[in-house]
Amino acid sequence: MSIAHPTSPGPSVVVGCTGIVAEGVKRAFGDVRAVDGVTFSAPSGAVTALIGPNGSGKTTLLLVLAGLLRPDAGTARVGGFDIVTENLAARASVGWMPDSFGTWDALTCREILLTFASAYGLSPEAGRRRAASLFEQLHLTEFAERPARVLSRGQKQRLGLARALVHDPCVLLLDEPASGLDPRSRIELRDLLRDLAQEGKTVLVSSHVLSELEEVYDHAVFLSKGRTVEATAVDARTAERGWRLDALDPVALRTFLANAGIPWARSSGGEVIVQLAGTDSAMQLVRAAVAAGVALHTIAPVAGRLEEAYLALDEERK
Numbered sequence: 320m321s322i323a324h325p326t327s328p329g330p331s332v333v334v335g336c337t338g339i340v341a342e343g344v345k346r347a348f349g350d351v352r353a354v355d356g357v358t359f360s361a362p363s364g365a366v367t368a369l370i371g372p373n374g375s376g377k378t379t380l381l382l383v384l385a386g387l388l389r390p391d392a393g394t395a396r397v398g399g400f401d402i403v404t405e406n407l408a409a410r411a412s413v414g415w416m417p418d419s420f421g422t423w424d425a426l427t428c429r430e431i432l433l434t435f436a437s438a439y440g441l442s443p444e445a446g447r448r449r450a451a452s453l454f455e456q457l458h459l460t461e462f463a464e465r466p467a468r469v470l471s472r473g474q475k476q477r478l479g480l481a482r483a484l485v486h487d488p489c490v491l492l493l494d495e496p497a498s499g500l501d502p503r504s505r506i507e508l509r510d511l512l513r514d515l516a517q518e519g520k521t522v523l524v525s526s527h528v529l530s531e532l533e534e535v536y537d538h539a540v541f542l543s544k545g546r547t548v549e550a551t552a553v554d555a556r557t558a559e560r561g562w563r564l565d566a567l568d569p570v571a572l573r574t575f576l577a578n579a580g581i582p583w584a585r586s587s588g589g590e591v592i593v594q595l596a597g598t599d600s601a602m603q604l605v606r607a608a609v610a611a612g613v614a615l616h617t618i619a620p621v622a623g624r625l626e627e628a629y630l631a632l633d634e635e636r637k
């Protein structure tokens with residue numbers, strides 16, 4: 320089951336890339352049912368977030384979709400190809416970025432990319448051009464001739480992303496791609512994912528750091544204990560949640576809240592947190608504060624929408 324981002328522009332029109340469709344996919348390791356009945360689709364031209372707690376089966380599912388792990392049951396089509404019966408074609412249409420990218424440490428970054436380009440059937444000239452453009456795009460040009468072993472974790476992540484993109488695949492499967500990246504690289508990654516979706520690619524990206532995905536996702540798929548689970552779309556107008564408030568005069572704000580009988584708590588950042596029943600209540604509070612002469616300059620929900628949907632998952636409460 321999936322929820323759509325409220326500001327999602329909707330998938331672009333895409334020719335030739337049909338996204339991901341998985342039905343009843345299962346995969347066990349001995350007694351451990353890592354993926355235990357996953358059904359979802361991820362359209363092309365969009366970023367789909369794959370969300371779930373540790374051990375919920377995200378990596379196993381991505382490995383199955385990448386054609387690297389055979390499912391015990393169920394079917395999945397990736398880029399239009401069945402991952403079991405058309406495994407090679409499915410794998411050729413996928414760019415896979417694992418959560419930690421094992422490199423051949425003695426090879427230079429350029430040698431690594433050219434090796435993958437060649438394995439995917441690019442001519443030497445096309446491989447060189449593609450590698451140069453990816454190094455430029457992912458700020459790795461200065462490392463191109465250095466052995467992979469000298470790269471930092473974040474630089475290795477970027478090389479892993481370059482490797483996933485080297486054959487210009489129509490489906491991208493990215494497992495925790497932001498881990499190890501510095502703040503600027505994270506922002507650039509978000510922009511890159513949006514650009515790739517805009518080009519018509521299918522982007523499926525896993526993370527349990529929901530703030531990473533909040534600004535980039537179009538759809539979200541929730542996994543719990545190996546299964547896709549229903550996420551309740553939270554009605555922002557009425558759902559009770561924490562709101563962060565701050566005013567030019569914090570003492571005046573707290574006095575106003577006390578007089579209005581609104582309980583508050585102090586956040587770690589020093590602002591005031593109140594529980595409000597949705598945006599309607601928030602607007603009422605702003606009006607009342609202004610009428611009372613309180614110069615309120617901040618009022619914002621504490622959690623993002625993905626976080627709310629995640630916390631509202633029935634499965635997670637058990």
Ligand SMILES: Nc1ncnc2c1ncn2[C@@H]1O[C@H](COP(=O)(O)OP(=O)(O)OP(=O)(O)O)[C@@H](O)[C@H]1O
Pocket residue numbers: 348351352353371372373374375376377378379380527
């Ligand atoms: N090769 C394996 N052999 C045995 N058990 C495995 C194997 N791979 C995964 N598992 C188990 O399958 C379950 C799902 O693991 P998986 O790595 O897919 O979860 P995840 O959602 O990616 O977790 P995380 O967020 O911590 O990366 C876990 O209980 C894990 O211990």
